[in-house]
Amino acid sequence: MIARRSLLLAGAGALAAPAVVRAQQGRSYILATATIGGTYYPVGVALATLTKVRLQASKGIDMSAISSAGSGENIRLLRENQAQFAILQGLFGLYGRDGSGPVQSDGPQRNLRSICGVWGNTEHVVLRNSFVRTGTFEDLLNMRGRRFSMSARNSGTEFSNRFIFANSGINPDQTFELVYLGFGPTAEALIAGQIDGANPGGGIPVAAVTQIFARAGDQFSILEFTDEQAKKADGGTGLYTARIIPANTYPNVAKDIRTITQPNFLACNAAVPENDVYEITKAIFENLPFLNSIHAATREMKLETALDGMVNPVHPGAARYYTEKGIAIPERLRAA
Known part of the structure; x- marks a missing residue:
């Protein structure tokens, strides 16, 4: 944590601009992230630090990052104005837009706006080779009755698995014997032969997937999605886009x-x-170089792909910047 704080301060010093007159009326914002041990928190701290350094003195805009329980709680914090910004999993943006899934009781979140993608949660469907026939997502059906890890119960990964399975016509509760293990324990269980499949989706590279293929790479495969399978998994929402995990x-x-x-x-x-x-x-x-120096996940950020997978209306302020840069805002993402 000390090293992280030192890195942030060093980055802030590199960004520092000549002193200017502070805006008379400053605005202080809260950015909600997730637990300190994950990716959301350090990326959120980097975004808040960037805002503070670049905009507090010149524009009167300040931001502080806070830890939280993750996307589900962040939707509530935004709704109650306890936070004005948040990092959200795309699927929870969809839940918030439609008032579905774990936020169904709260109804559609009319206040929710998107700014930009930060990094992708890429699906890594890992299957024991004895069940692999085509090398694609349909091979999951070859392991009926076998043990599959959905990740930790009520985690974003579990929700994502259930989303793409349902859209693909797979009822995981009836198809597999489900277990609920975090990424590290999932890797250990696969290697030990205690389970036969899992989908530890996350930013590339996922440490647990590296562990699996470093120790038992000849026993497992990462399943691919054909164009048709990818379309089904998305369910017509526009949430999921194609992604290549590069060789090696x-x-x-x-x-x-x-x-x-x-x-x-x-x-x-x-x-x-x-x-x-x-x-x-x-x-x-x-x-972007400043953000990249703080956390590798932000290296995926590019202006030309900033709106890929967005399902929530783009805030007019972000839309104005994109328009200036020649980035078209899809009609479905324009705020009413």
Whole structure:
């Protein structure tokens, strides 16, 4: 943690601009992330630090990152204005938009706006080779009655698995013997022969997948998605886009893997002033090297793919920046 804090301060020093007159009326915002041990928190700290350094003195815009229980709680924090910004899993953005899944009782979240994708949660469907026939997602049906890890119960990974399984016509509760293990225990259980499949989706590379293929790469495969399978898994939502896991990303996996990914994205409350969101969006995309130096996940951020997988309306402030840069806003993402 000390090293992380030192890195942030060093990055802030590199970004520091000449002193300017502080805006008379400052705005302080809260950015909700997730637990400190994951990716959301350090990326959120980097985004907040960037905002503070670039915009507090010149524009009066300040931001602080806080830890939280993750996407589900972040939707509530945005709704109750306890946070004005948040990092959300794309699927939870869809739940919030439609008032479905774990937020069904709260109804559609009319206040939820998107700013940009930060990094992708890429599906890594790992299957024991004795069940692999085609090398594609349909091979999951070869392991009826076998043990499959859905990741930790009520985790974003479990929700993602259930989403793509349901869209693909697979009822996991009836098809597999389900177990609920975090990524590390899932890897150990696969290697020990206690389970036969899992989908530890996340940012490339996923440490647990590296562990599996480094220690038992001849026993497992990462399943691919055909174009038709990818379309079914998405369910017509536009949440999932195609993604290639490059050859040799993982030990003993010497070919490209065609799979799908959903975004983790920066969201905000619709009530945040347009100009503030404009300035924050501009600061992000004009200082990507700083973010990249803080956390590798942000290396996926590119202006031309900022809206890939977005399902929530784009905040008008972010839309203004994209329009200036020649990025078209799809009609379905325009705020009413």
